[in-house]
Amino acid sequence: MDRKEKYERRQARKAEKERALEEARLEQERLQLKKDKKYMRQAITQAKKAAAIGEVPIGCVIVKDDEVVARGYNRRNADHNTLSHAETVAIRRASKKLGDWRLEGCTMYVTLEPCQMCSGALVQSRIDRVVIGCDNPKAGCAGSILNLLDMPQFNHRVEITRDVLKEECSAVLTGFFKELREKKGREETGNEGREEA
Amino acid sequence: MDRKEKYERRQARKAEKERALEEARLEQERLQLKKDKKYMRQAITQAKKAAAIGEVPIGCVIVKDDEVVARGYNRRNADHNTLSHAETVAIRRASKKLGDWRLEGCTMYVTLEPCQMCSGALVQSRIDRVVIGCDNPKAGCAGSILNLLDMPQFNHRVEITRDVLKEECSAVLTGFFKELREKKGREETGNEGREEA
Numbered sequence: 001m002d003r004k005e006k007y008e009r010r011q012a013r014k015a016e017k018e019r020a021l022e023e024a025r026l027e028q029e030r031l032q033l034k035k036d037k038k039y040m041r042q043a044i045t046q047a048k049k050a051a052a053i054g055e056v057p058i059g060c061v062i063v064k065d066d067e068v069v070a071r072g073y074n075r076r077n078a079d080h081n082t083l084s085h086a087e088t089v090a091i092r093r094a095s096k097k098l099g100d101w102r103l104e105g106c107t108m109y110v111t112l113e114p115c116q117m118c119s120g121a122l123v124q125s126r127i128d129r130v131v132i133g134c135d136n137p138k139a140g141c142a143g144s145i146l147n148l149l150d151m152p153q154f155n156h157r158v159e160i161t162r163d164v165l166k167e168e169c170s171a172v173l174t175g176f177f178k179e180l181r182e183k184k185g186r187e188e189t190g191n192e193g194r195e196e197a
Numbered sequence: 198m199d200r201k202e203k204y205e206r207r208q209a210r211k212a213e214k215e216r217a218l219e220e221a222r223l224e225q226e227r228l229q230l231k232k233d234k235k236y237m238r239q240a241i242t243q244a245k246k247a248a249a250i251g252e253v254p255i256g257c258v259i260v261k262d263d264e265v266v267a268r269g270y271n272r273r274n275a276d277h278n279t280l281s282h283a284e285t286v287a288i289r290r291a292s293k294k295l296g297d298w299r300l301e302g303c304t305m306y307v308t309l310e311p312c313q314m315c316s317g318a319l320v321q322s323r324i325d326r327v328v329i330g331c332d333n334p335k336a337g338c339a340g341s342i343l344n345l346l347d348m349p350q351f352n353h354r355v356e357i358t359r360d361v362l363k364e365e366c367s368a369v370l371t372g373f374f375k376e377l378r379e380k381k382g383r384e385e386t387g388n389e390g391r392e393e394a
Contacts, residue, residue: 148317
């Protein structure tokens with residue numbers, strides 16, 4: 001075997017190794033996305049609970065070691081409480097369940113990009129990662145208006161994954177507001193009818 | 198009376214009126230500061246309750262129509278809850294007392310500049326005004342790191358008053374940390390003594 005042949009074999013082994021690594025990485029990403037979708041579906045279930053009581057449908061779950069440790073959905077009007085956003089409800093419950101205000105090792109799955117309060121609470125909780133369904137261009141604070149989850153000035157930064165089941169998460173919200181408008185329309189028509197009678 | 202005299206009298210009346218307005222403004226500011234100090238003293242009382250249970254001493258009160266509607270002090274470790282900062286505790290209680298997640302017409306008095314979570318919660322609560330004792334240069338989000346209370350992109354902006362009883366508010370914190378260090382020092386010395394024996 002001459003030098004050239006040896007060199008080519010080495011190169012081939014190197015390429016093979018890189019291909020295997022890349023495949024393993026892709027496989028891991030595929031598995032992670034599968035898992036992310038599974039938990040986002042559970043967050044959507046929570047969002048629908050909010051819609052059922054007439055609240056803006058936003059839902060979330062918090063997962064640790066492949067187990068759901070807390071769930072939450074928006075009940076700000078029902079509870080008469082600023083702190084009853086889906087995320088803050090779930091953070092409170094997870095803290096209680098884990099017996100610690102630190103949510104290290106946890107991931108939150110939330111259907112809509114968190115607001116300034118919930119993004120702040122996520123940084124304060126020292127959660128590892130947040131998986132977001134759809135963005136909130138008008139009020140989101142995990143990248144839209146600003147990104148509180150990833151500021152070098154704070155003592156904790158949260159890993160973000162976006163656009164997981166984006167369309168489904170968005171559809172829950174648009175469906176809710178469409179129904180609200182239609183209901184309002186019907187009521188207005190109804191009122192006019194009564195006035196005419 | 199000639200034209201010049203008339204002109205001078207008019208000018209004198211105008212100056213007199215401006216002086217009276219300025220005096221009224223200063224008197225109002227003086228009264229407001231007196232009131233602010235009164236409620237900040239109550240916030241300091243809350244902070245001391247936190248110190249008494251070994252928590253970082255931060256306290257606050259929420260006032261509406263010259264009446265304290267809610268109090269809160271930091272009990273993050275005691276409650277094992279990320280959401281148990283002084284401000285979030287008081288916001289939850291005020292929401293409950295007023296039966297509304299909107300804290301319109303309310304003022305919060307807090308001994309230390311709020312963090313990202315609490316600043317976010319204050320914007321979400323649509324509170325009118327926040328009065329701050331001392332700044333938190335490393336983590337404050339009402340002007341130090343950033344100012345979440347006054348961002349044109351959000352649908353609500355909060356009026357801020359700073360430095361009310363600044364020294365007293367700061368002293369509660371420095372006193373707490375000094376005592377903590379001394380206690381730690383004593384414990385370490387104690388341990389060394391035992392090891393030597």
